[in-house]
Amino acid sequence: MRNFxxxxxxxxxxxxxxxxxxxxxxxxxxxALQLAEERSAMLAAIVDSSDDAIISKNLNGVVTxxxxxxxxxxxxSAEEMIGESIMKLIPKDRAEEEPKILxxxxxxxxxxxxxxxxxxxxxxxxxxxxxxxxxxNTTGKIIGLSKIARDITDKKLEEQxxxxxxxxxxxxxxxxxxxxxxxxQLALAKARNSSDAFTENILSRAxxxxxxxxxxxxxxxxxxxxEDGKMSLNLSRFTLVxxxxxxMAEAKILAPSHIITYQGCTNLEMYAxxxxxxxxxxxxxxxxxxxxxAGTFVRIDCTREQNNVSINFTDQGVGIDLxxxxxxxxxxxxxxNEQLKNVSGFGIGLHLVSEILKxxxxxxxxxxxxxxxxxxxxxxxxxxx
Numbered sequence: 457m458r459n460f461x462x463x464x465x466x467x468x469x470x471x472x473x474x475x476x477x478x479x480x481x482x483x484x485x486x487x488a489l490q491l492a493e494e495r496s497a498m499l500a501a502i503v504d505s506s507d508d509a510i511i512s513k514n515l516n517g518v519v520t521x522x523x524x525x526x527x528x529x530x531x532x533s534a535e536e537m538i539g540e541s542i543m544k545l546i547p548k549d550r551a552e553e554e555p556k557i558l559x560x561x562x563x564x565x566x567x568x569x570x571x572x573x574x575x576x577x578x579x580x581x582x583x584x585x586x587x588x589x590x591x592x593n594t595t596g597k598i599i600g601l602s603k604i605a606r607d608i609t610d611k612k613l614e615e616q617x618x619x620x621x622x623x624x625x626x627x628x629x630x631x632x633x634x635x636x637x638x639x640x641q642l643a644l645a646k647a648r649n650s651s652d653a654f655t656e657n658i659l660s661r662a663x664x665x666x667x668x669x670x671x672x673x674x675x676x677x678x679x680x681x682x683e684d685g686k687m688s689l690n691l692s693r694f695t696l697v698x699x700x701x702x703x704m705a706e707a708k709i710l711a712p713s714h715i716i717t718y719q720g721c722t723n724l725e726m727y728a729x730x731x732x733x734x735x736x737x738x739x740x741x742x743x744x745x746x747x748x749x750a751g752t753f754v755r756i757d758c759t760r761e762q763n764n765v766s767i768n769f770t771d772q773g774v775g776i777d778l779x780x781x782x783x784x785x786x787x788x789x790x791x792x793n794e795q796l797k798n799v800s801g802f803g804i805g806l807h808l809v810s811e812i813l814k815x816x817x818x819x820x821x822x823x824x825x826x827x828x829x830x831x832x833x834x835x836x837x838x839x840x841x
Contacts, residue, residue, distance in 0.1 A: 509605040512591065515562065517542045517554060520600065529584075529607050531577030542603075545574045547581065561590045561601055571608065583612040623680035626673045633673065637666040664710055671738065678735070679787070679804050682811050689729040689815055693839055696724045696758065696765065703737050710742070713750035721758035724765055727839040732812045736820075739805040740769040740832050748773030748829065763840060768833040775826040784822060785810035 509526035513519050519542055522534040530537075530545060537544070546554055550572060557567055567588040574584050584605045591600040640663050647655040681687040700718050707716050726733070744754040752772040759766050776784065780791045788803040810820050813834050824830035 507606075509603075509607075511537075511542070511603045511605065512600055513542050513603065514600050515558070515598070517558065526605070529576070529582070529605065530574070536577075547573055547575050557586075557588060558601075561588060562598060564590055564598065566590065574605070582607055583609045619680050622676050626676040626680070630670075630673050630677070633666060633669055637663065637670060640666060660709075667706075667710065671742075674735070675739075675804050675808055678808055682808070687811070687815065689732065691727060692730055693725055693727055694730045696726050697722050699730065699734055699737065700756070700758070703734070703741060706738070707741055707745075711745040711754075714745050714748070714752060714754050716741070716745075716754045716756070718756040719758070721760060721765055721767075724758075724760065725839040726765070726836060728816055728836060729812075733816075733836070736809050736812050736834075737767075739809050743805060743832075744769050744771035744773065744830075747771065760838065761835070763838055764835045765838050766833060766835050768831055770829065770831040772829040775828050776822065776824040776830055777826055781822055781824065785820060 506523065506525055509529045510521075510523045511519060511526050512521040519537045519540055522532075522537045526537070527533050532544075543551065543554060553572060557570075560567055567586065570586045570588070572584060572586065573581050575581055585608050586606075587604045589602050590598045591602050593599050640659055644656065644659040644663060647659055678687060700721075704716065704718055707714075741754065741756070748754065748771045753770075754772075755768075755770045757768045757770070759768075776791060783789045784791075785806050786803075787807040789807075790803040806820070813820050816836060818834050818836055820832060820834050822830060822832050
């Protein structure tokens with residue numbers, strides 16, 4: 457009689473169910489690996505086909521990857537740059553930029569659209585826009601940096617040509633337009649003396665338009681000075697209420713159909729550039745009038761806050777969408793709104809307001825809701841003897 461031995465419960469052999477599960481897990485793992493490889497290959501293809509230089513580096517600024525566009529833009533091959541310091545691309549007079557950028561990135565922040573200059577293998581300076589992000593591992597630790605560099609040299613040259621044209625055209629227009637304005641004022645005075653109501657009305661309208669054109673030309677000239685880094689401040693003491701009185705007198709001519717009020721700050725002295733602060737106030741008032749209906753209120757409020765003065769311009773105009781507000785003070789930016797398609801302008805007034813206030817150590821801010829109007833406001837220091 458043959459003896460049969462009982463099966464050992466500790467055997468390593470798998471049953472049909474366990475074996476099927478194990479095979480399924482292996483298939484899932486292989487599929488996941490294949491998907492990861494495909495994504496990695498796609499990402500590599502995207503990086504290599506990008507028109508922008510895409511570079512990675514470690515926390516010491518040593519290059520760890522270098523795509524084809526980086527070679528095209530900077531002239532160095534991957535073999536020449538990987539393992540080298542990124543300082544190889546930075547002009548000597550901008551050497552302090554890299555430590556500052558690294559400091560920001562090590563704190564976990566990113567740098568967006570930072571415009572600067574870099575030097576190519578051939579020693580040529582090019583204008584670039586940099587976007588740099590920290591690279592983190594699965595635990596959230598920063599292990600490196602990713603940089604996208606876009607060559608904006610042609611864009612900068614085009615901007616310079618445009619600014620040069622604006623400056624020349626504005627300068628050439630300024631003298632004859634000033635003469636035209638003087639002739640209109642002389643004719644207007646004669647019409648008033650002769651009680652010629654029709655001629656007085658026509659000439660008053662012409663004076664308003666020439667005043668606006670002169671202001672526009674001044675804005676263009678200031679924009680040109682700003683771009684060239686030649687805008688400076690001529691600081692002096694002045695009484696704010698006198699400046700406001702001049703502004704209100706001008707407003708009655710330029711915006712007779714609006715109800716414009718001013719209150720507060722009757723005896724404050726400022727220490728600032730009177731002409732440029734006047735330009736800020738005129739631009740803000742002009743915008744408040746331009747973007748609100750005739751017969752509505754424009755309110756200018758001035759309040760003292762310890763050693764500062766806060767000036768607010770509030771209108772009952774069309775308002776500004778929240779998405780547009782961060783870009784309002786960019787050069788040439790105009791809100792795309794059907795209600796505003798017939799409103800003239802070049803998008804430089806608020807940009808100049810912003811830059812002039814920056815020169816004074818201040819900034820322009822806005823609170824607005826579509827259909828409910830806007831409030832533009834800023835703060836300046838009060839003169840203390």
